[in-house]
Amino acid sequence: MRVKSTLSDHDHIHLKTLSRLxxxxxxxxxxxxxxxxxxxxxxxxxYTKVERGERNPTIGVLESILSVYGISMHIFFSSVYQQLYNEEITEWKIDQMLNDNLCRMIDRQKIIRMIKKFRKSRKISQNLLAMEMGIQRNYINNFEYGRSKVTPELLKGIMTVMDIDIETLLDMLEVPENLRRF
Structure with a gap:
């Protein structure tokens, strides 16, 4: 029988950061x-479970890992770790905000116009846009013709290709302040 994880969201973020590094x-x-x-x-x-972010290493295991690199824990958990951790925190906050409830409240037509305008300005196809966004081309096609719903993946893809942050996206979509919970 598997025991349910008692780790907090921030503990999971630390594990993911450690894994990436x-x-x-x-x-x-x-x-x-x-x-x-x-x-x-x-x-x-x-070790494979540690690299996948599924297991928290003991101090002894972490010391063995770092000994291969010839670095101390202090150096390992310095600025690079902090930078990655901050990126993971930001990603977690975005995931918390861009949930299905928010997606249902967003005006799909605004996003369709935004995507079409972006594609036209860059002179790119649905296929190329989908590749840049990391989603399937069929989804973009169906979305532009009103046959798909707004998803967190779509919104995150838009942020990526348009190189905008979450606040800018929500401003563009005129999402009310009371729905912007970080």
């Missing part, structure tokens, strides 16, 4: 998980 460091050095675990003298299955 560990994967990035390992890959920058060109090491496979198996090779890295041999060098660190740690169990591969446990």
């Amino acid at each position: 560990l994967v990035s460091n390992r890959e920058q050095n060109g090491w496979s998980v198996a090779d890295f675990c041999k060098m660190a003298h740690i169990d591969r299955d446990s």
